[in-house]
Amino acid sequence: MTNQNTLAMDVGFTHEDFAALLDKYDYHFSPGDVVAGTVFSLEPRGALIDIGAKTAAYIPIQEMSINRIDAPEEVLQSNETREFFILADENEDGQLTLSIRRIEYMRAWERVRQLQAEDATVRSLVFATNRGGALVRIEGLRGFIPGSHISTRKPKEDLVGEELPLKFLEVDEERNRLVLSHRRALVERKMNRLEVGEVVIGTVRGIKPYGAFIDIGGVSGLLHISEISHDHIDTPHSVFNVNDEVKVMIIDLDAERGRISLSTKQLEPEPGDMVKNPQVVYDKAEEMAAKYRENMKQQQQGAPAALELPVAEEVPVALEEVEEIPDATEEVE
Template sequence: MNSTLSSFCPGDVVIGKAIALEPGGALIDIGAPTAIFLPISEMSINEIDSPEEALQLNETREFLIVRKYDEAGNLMLSLSIRQREEKLAWERVRQMQAENVTLSAKVIDTYRYGVLVGIEGLRGKILSSYLSTPKAKEELVGEELPLKILEVDEYRGHLALSHRLEVGQVVLGLVSAIKPYGAFIDIGVVNALLRYPEISHAHLDTPHSVFKVNDEVKAMILDVDLERGLISLSTKALEPEPGDMLKNPQKVYEKAEEMAAKYRNQMQK
């Protein structure tokens, strides 16, 4: 059964179907007497060149009603996917901040005071004073950085982050090389070394018996030496039980934040 236009209100999330795709947008059927035109500028949180990048013909999805009347006061609904995605993105980054997670994001540009990164379709800022790297900010464009969220202000569109690497912080990286003395982990723009004795409490023959190149690894920062450009890591400190890195590394990664929090508490005491 069709609903009247007057039954919809700004802020409502409705289910609709794309019934036609045009160069400048799409016609959406939300059960109203007439289809609603969705302009391409409101189709995605990301920049797109054609409607097909965001919607397929006959695809059904959620839309946010953003306006009920046009500028002349006539009853005319306006829809947005972009603003719906933005609201969800802000919710996700607020949750990440609350959980104090370390996330990975790519530097997409520079600005006067630092660099810009892309997170969940949003743009975040890192001040130069919060960058733990000897590289010039222009050299960081395209690099993935481990980051912490400092401030989330949806109303000002402000997302502030830090790339200050700290002891006790959990980072995610890829094994880039394996040596007899340990494994090098790519965590962004700084070299990180997971030394042989810091892999597990249990005895292991060589790092090769635990890792291979391109393995994804969660580890905790043990030491930061920016003058030498070297970060020391540990997975041993994250083991719930001695030897878990050898028997069940996934368990170690799932408990990583919890174990790192215990480590930080012990250090503070």
């Protein structure tokens, strides 16, 4: 009797009933979900993963890592359990597509946002250059250094394989933009050893209508045209030539923007000396700088001071000169 009842129950439990039971206890997976899965089969160009669905999910090799790999075994091991990102809905065979790469990207962006918030200096190897600048990897993301933010006399192509200190200029996950500055990192390091009112020796590296760029120990400072002399100057070319060695005084250190502002005007014993006889200015530079610092001290103490510093006009920001910035997640051939 028992056997007959069992047989009747077996006959009454159809394939449709079995499918309904599976649906009742099956998890519903959606693209964007992060799920735990176990590797149960490694294939030449991918792997099958058990995530508790009706059909084994699949992860292609290109989705296994934020970095390029040649074989699944570089990342996954049989019977390993870990998190996977559901990349695509079920295909016609009911199979989900998974990704580890997406999880790594999400965590990488979170990390670089944290580093930017901390104003951290990071170091990275240059792995390629292009017309606009150099390419590096930060936490696995591709970062771009605009040419105007590379502080070295080497040709850009010679930077490949060199490790550079870098500061963050832009971190934008939505637009896939990760922009960094080598110049700002060097300026910050140099700024830690510089003081406003200090006299330094530098070399003229470039002359623009608005001023001269002075190399002071490997970083560039701007000697604005309004800070060259008390006398009117039509162009910095009338006072300086490229490669001239000059004495200048630091009048501002802007660490946030990576700028050093310089002056020879404040070092003039008499107005116009920088135009008429620059050597007199250089000879008395330390003496005039001491007076400048004393005036600054009096200003800070609230005493009247004879010295008023002009505000230099804005100089174009180097980042604005970049026409196109590569995506942080774009592959490089």
